[in-house]
Amino acid sequence: MKKWVKHNKIFLTGTLLALIFPIILNFVLFSGTSRFAFGNGNTWLNFWGSYSGSLISAAVAYFIASSQVKNVKKQMDRQLEDDLLRDKFNRTIDQLPALISLEEELTNAVNGMLLAESNRDFLLKEFKDLTEEESYQIKYNEKYFRETNLKYIDKVERTDLQVEIMEDLRFYDRFRSAISMEVPDYKELETLYSKLNSVNDMDEKLLIQHHILRLETEKDHLKSLKKDIWEQFFDNEILEKTQNTLSKLEEEIHTTKKLIDKPDINLLRELLANN
Known part of the structure; x- marks a missing residue:
């Protein structure tokens, strides 16, 4: 678990900021006292729905891409090892x-x-x-x-x-x-x-x-x-x-x-x- 967190530190930090930002925005603007707040509760509920959906889609895309990169790297490493072994065998x-x-x-x-x-x-x-x-x-x-x-x-x-x-x-x-x-x-x-x-x-x-x-x-x-x-x-x-x-x-x-x-x-x- 620690190893996974270490290798995905940037992704976790970005996700955390993305989740906290709307909350802060809600308290600052949608407190009922700010003249800069627009929309009502339904508006913000819709925003939260689309926002969280985008986050989930981004997370899924990230994990898929990350998994594909790892698989490609493993295949390349395996191919390199096979080539080295083949070359070593021939020279031996x-x-x-x-x-x-x-x-x-x-x-x-x-x-x-x-x-x-x-x-x-x-x-x-x-x-x-x-x-x-x-x-x-x-x-x-x-x-x-x-x-x-x-x-x-x-x-x-x-x-x-x-x-x-x-x-x-x-x-x-x-x-x-x-x-x-x-x-x-x-x-x-x-x-x-x-x-x-x-x-x-x-x-x-x-x-x-x-x-x-x-x-x-x-x-x-x-x-x-x-x-x-x-x-x-x-x-x-x-x-x-x-x-x-x-x-x-x-x-x-x-x-x-x-x-x-x-x-x-x-x-x-x-x-x-x-x-």
């Missing part, structure tokens, strides 16, 4: 090939990281004198990353899943690239240092020093790159994060296949609410 179905391709790529990433971590642990266990720092510099063979599969990410309906897949695959690409590099022993540096001590010509000395500096910088950069990527891998628990993303992706694939096999309106509404 269309994403299945992309999901399967990304699942394959993410599985390769997980397996690649598991293999690299396992190989590193094996080397640390077998070679007792091998330090953590040295283990970062070893070359580990990794699976090839197909960057072309990243184009499928835009097909994924869930934005949060899109972001997670992108982050995980991008990291794996950098991880794979870094740990697959082999840090050269740079025997050339030993030769250059020996040569530097035996050369007297200043111009030639400068050239050798420049060459040594370039090789040392390259070596330090490569070692730092490999160390940093391994530290990110462990500190940010990348393997566990990627496995979690893969689980979410597999769940999305299962839901999509379920919709294809048996479209469910409630499941569609749930998907629409989550996105």
Whole structure:
């Protein structure tokens, strides 16, 4: 009742004023003392009849119009919901090939990281004198990353899943690239240092020093790159994060296949609410 009164406050106020106004007018003009009062009791009785009839007609018209507007709004809302559900259904179905391709790529990433971590642990266990720092510099063979599969990410309906897949695959690409590099022993540096001590010509000395500096910088950069990527891998628990993303992706694939096999309106509404 309170809700109805709140939504019809203007109508109720107008009705109340319309009812009170003739009463006030009657007391002011039809009191028998006012020279501005016209007509007798029958005249005012007829006025009241036509006036109240007009009010009732206006009220009925108002409620009919209000009801029609509400019904039209409900129909439009229902139509909009149906259109959204239909669009959501089509886009959800269309994403299945992309999901399967990304699942394959993410599985390769997980397996690649598991293999690299396992190989590193094996080397640390077998070679007792091998330090953590040295283990970062070893070359580990990794699976090839197909960057072309990243184009499928835009097909994924869930934005949060899109972001997670992108982050995980991008990291794996950098991880794979870094740990697959082999840090050269740079025997050339030993030769250059020996040569530097035996050369007297200043111009030639400068050239050798420049060459040594370039090789040392390259070596330090490569070692730092490999160390940093391994530290990110462990500190940010990348393997566990990627496995979690893969689980979410597999769940999305299962839901999509379920919709294809048996479209469910409630499941569609749930998907629409989550996105």
